[in-house]
Amino acid sequence: MKIIFVLIAVSLLVALGFLAAFIWAVKSGQYEDDYTPSIRMLFDDKPAPSSRSANPKIHSTDK
Amino acid sequence: MTLSPSLSLAVPVEKSEAVCYHCRLPIDDGSGVQAVKFDDKVFCCEGCKTVFEILNANDLCAFYDLDQRPGISLKGRRQAHYAWLDEPDLRDKLLNFSDGKQSRTTFYLPQIHCASCLWLLENLYKLSPGIKSSKVNFLKKEVYITFANETVSLRQVVELLASIGYAPEINLGSLDQAVKKPVAKRLIYQLGLAGFAFGNIMLLSFPEYLGLDASDNWFRQLFGYLNILLATPVVFYSGGDYLKGAWHSLRTWSPGIDIPLALGITVLYARSVFEIITSTGGGYLDSLAGLVFFLLIGKWFQQVTYHRISFDRDYRSYFPVSATRILPGGGEEASSLDSLRAGDTILVRHGELIPADGILTKGNARVDYSFVTGEAEPVDRNLNEKLYAGGRQVAEAIEIVLTKKVSQSYLTQLWNDDTFKKEKLEGTSRLADQVSRWFTLIVLTVAFGTLAYWWPKDVQVAINAFTAVLIIACPCAAALNVPFTLGNAVRILARLGFYIKNTNVIEALHGVKTVVFDKTGTLTSSNGNGIAYLGETLTKTEQAGVSALARQSSHPLSRQLAALESQSGVKLAVENFEEKTGQGIEGRVGEDLLRLGSRSFILPGREENLSEEKKSGVYLEINGKPRGHFIFNHHYRQQVWDVLAWFRQRYKVFLLSGDNEGEQHYLAPKFGANGQGEKCLFFNQSPHDKLAFVKNLQSESQKVLMLGDGLNDAGALRQSDIGIAVSEDTNNFTPACDAILDARYFSKLPAFLAFAKKSIHVVYAGWALAVVYNVVGLSFATQGNLSPVVAAILMPLSSLTIVLFGTGLTTLLAPKMPKTLLPNHKP
Structure with a gap:
């Protein structure tokens, strides 16, 4: 039955791990915006325009 | 469709309706966003079009010419507009964070409405090398931008946003908010x-x-x-x-x-x-x-939180950040409102706000004070006349010499009143506090009674029983009652278009005896759509002609017709004007002879069985040919009189209007029969008068509910026990208040308030239930045999049933509204 000490220690550690994960998630702001990511994930990651000079007009607006 | 990001999967294409080429949402989604056309294709917004342009250019590896875009000519004006962003003081107030190399800022972009907006805004770094990253919060319509100070300035970031159609909304209030509370x-x-x-x-x-x-x-x-x-x-x-x-x-x-x-x-x-x-x-x-x-x-x-709804805005959220100052030596300069001093000369363009009290020195002022004073009609002011802050210039550009600072002006002084310094309806639930006072007393009595009973017999049991009573009587269920029942009621009402600040507001409804209404914008709709035209379509010139002719007359209906077209700014000359009292007006505008008047004036002798509406319309004739007629709906909200009747049955009602007595005779019978109504109507009320009126009512120990909309009601809304702001667009400015009512659901207000009161009764019932549980628990506890298992079962069980009871019953009692009528929560 001594194994139960090990088991309890392990189970508490796992639970603490989840608590830490929860606190990290809150801290990193994951609960502040729970809607936008659902749209964001729909976009394919397109390769960035190969050269900025491809659209000089837009580029020039912020000069 | 290879050009757009793979959004077509996400949003189903609706047939028969025109859809945006890019984001595939219906173009007319009721949000009033103007469709954009480009290259034979239709887009729902600038963002979609610009994304298309960029992708188009990249995929085809060809240049495209941004200058072809209509509206680019506005760019020069916009740049002047943002010049104030170069002022270090103002700039720093808009930054959330800056370490000299990198800065982070937050902008509110009301234009954000579709997935493409999000995509474009998060790819800003591709448009400007200085932008390190940008992240959008879709529901809040905010974008967080990190940029390198050396490469790009805040002003350039804002101008970039504006050039792609997302001009950030920055007002005086933004300066106070940039340093965000954690x-x-x-x-x-x-x-x-x-x-x-x-x-x-x-x-x-x-x-x-x-x-x-x-x-x-x-x-x-x-x-x-x-x-x-x-x-x-x-x-x-x-x-x-x-x-x-x-x-x-x-x-x-x-x-x-x-x-x-x-x-x-x-x-x-x-x-x-x-x-x-x-x-x-x-x-x-x-x-x-x-x-x-x-x-x-x-x-x-x-804690119910709403996106983009704020209950504590003041005039600063309504005022812009900067005004155009005219330098003594000539030339213009953008300067911040806070830096304006008495004696400065400023330029106020068409559609701009007058930021501080001043004297008109150049141009014709035609100022719309409806939001500030409640006066429905724009007022004309001549040279050297006084102009008050908060009005919007609706005619040409004018120049004003300021006589006051912004914060010291007649209107803004309202916020210096003590009313705005008090906290209102914050903190713990008053209802729960009142009940718990008795509760605590009873529990302590029972606990010490138990202690006294057992002490002579068995000290051990006495202490056991004493602590058991305190444990079992811990009002967990009672403490959950108010949050869950009223919290659920607040959520239900928010879904129906009535946004309440917190649950204490519902409690405060209890005991309200007096209801005070504002007129303009509250009972009436601020949309100027009270006039409908029926007949042959009029050309632009003809429309301008009608308003030009109508402007010549002082008849109330003419004034309304004149206001129809005043925005266009074109002023046509009227010759040979003639007014036939009681019949109509006529005059020559350009080539055309226009006649406006009653039916008998335009179509004599053709009086048939007509509806009252048609008889009272204003008929139009151009060059001898009858064209059609205008119908004047009273611009009061739908079913407003039913709502008022409901209130009259239950409360004392008053009307405080900033407008003149023009509609007194119309309104009086609505507010009371046999001439009693007159006593409830108050006209020409300044913002300060309204505040004083509510204070006066309260000094007679009456609890007051106030319904208002504009800045002029801000003081009264704040002072009253419950202030409800009626708003056409809840994203827009609303004065500080306790609840915001979506104006489309004004007719539902009685149902909403009745439901709020019912939810208070549910709270009472919940407490009765909690008492039953406590009696059962105490019967165990006083005998000194409370086992941990009983406690472990009884406490969650009582809490759970109270929660289910409160939320379930409020959901059942919720006002029923067809789904199609619900506020469109589609982001």
Whole structure:
């Protein structure tokens, strides 16, 4: 039955791990915006325009 | 469709309706966003079009010419507009953070409405090398931008946003908000910790529930100590606010619900620790953790948050950040409102706001004060006349010499009133506090009664029973009653278009005896769509001609017709004007001879069986040919008189209008029969008058509910016991208030208020239920045989039933509205 000490220690550690994960998630702001990511994930990651000079007009607006 | 990001999967294409080429949402989604056409294709917004352009250019590896875009000619003006962003003082106030190299800022972009907006805004870095990253919060319509100071300035970032169609909305209030308060995460941490401890303590208490052999005493000891370890942070961190609250209540001698809660928590903890250390029992730590966990859930549920709805805006959210100052030596300069001084000359263009009191020195002022004073009609002011801050210039550009600073102007002085310095309807629930006062008293009586009864017989049982009473009487269920029942009511009302600041507002409804209405914008609709035209379509010139002709007359209907077209700015000359009293007007505008008037004036002798509406319309004839007629709907909201009648049956009603007495005769019978109505109507009320009127009512110890909309009501809304702002667009400016009513649902207000009152009755019923549980629990406790299992079952059970009872009943009682009528929450 001594194994139960090990088991309890392990189970508490796992639970603490989840608590830490929860606190990290809150801290990193994951609960502040729970809607936008659902749209964001729909976009394919397109390769960035190969050269900025491809659209000089837009580029020039912020000069 | 290879050009657009793969959005077509996400949003179904609706046939028969015109859809945006890019984001595939219907173009007319009712939000009023103008469709954009480009290259034979239609787009729902600038963002979609620009994304298309960019992708188009990249995929085809060809240049495209941005200058072809219509509206680019506005660019020069916009750049001048943002010049103030170069001023270090103002710029720094808009930055959330800056370390000299990189800066972070937050902008509110009301234009954000579709997935492409999000895509474009998060790819800003591709458009400007200085932008490091940008992140959008879709529901808040905010974008967080990090940029390198050396490469790009804040002004350039704003101008870039404006050039792609997302001009940020920056007002005077933004300057105060840039340094953001950290989001309140404490409650979430407390909740997480309590939940973690609750689950683990339950597990470790299993042996206790099932009953272990004496030989396993080991485990009992170990589990007990582990439980103490887990429960200690729950009591002092998660439940810390209750302990502090109780301590505060005791010191200020204002009994609240925190006292019995804190008493329950401490006694539970102390007795459990004592039992475990002395090996006399397993303690009640599972109940303790569960109690704190449920209480925190209640607290969390009570906090209803809305996106982009704010209940504490003042004039600063309505005023722009900068004005155009005319330098003494000629030339213009953008300067911040806060830096304007008396004596400065400023330029106010068409559609701009007059930021401070001043004297008109150049141009014709035609100022729309409807939002500030409640006057429905724009007023004309001549040279050297005084102009008050807050009005919007609707004619040509004018110049004003300021006589006051912005914060010292007639209107803005309202915010210096003491009314705005008090906290209102914050803090704990008054209802719960009142009940808990009695509750605490009874519990303490029973507890000490039990102690006195058992003490002579058995001291051990006496102490056991005494603590058991305090544990079982801990008003967990009662404390959850208000948050869940009223929290659910607030949520239901928000879904129906009535946004309430917090649950205390619902409680404050109780005892309201007097209701004060504002007229313009509250009873009436601020959309100028009170006029409908029926007949042959008019050309632009003809329309301008009608308004030009109507402008010549002072008849009330002519004034309304004239206002129709005043925005266009074109002023046509009218010749040979003639007014035939009681019949109509005529005159020559350009080539055309226009006649406007009653039916008999335009179509004499053709009086048939016509509806009242048609008879009262204004008929139009151009060059001898009858063209059609205008119908004047009273621009009062739909069913406004039914709503008023409902209020009259239950409350004393008053009308405070900033407008003149013009509609007194029309309104009086609506507010009271037999001439009583006249006494309830007050016209020409300044913002200060309104505030004083509400104060006066309250000094006669009447609780006042105020319905208003504009800046002129701000003082009265704040002063009244409940201030409800009626708003056409809840994203737009609303003055500080306790609740915001979506104007489309004005006719539902009686149903909303009736429901709010019913939910208070549900709270009462919930307390009755809690009392039943307490009596059952106390019958165990006073006998001194409260086993941990009974406590562990009874406490969650009572809490759960109260929660289900409160939320279930409020959901059942909710006002019924067809789904199609619900506010469109589509982001």
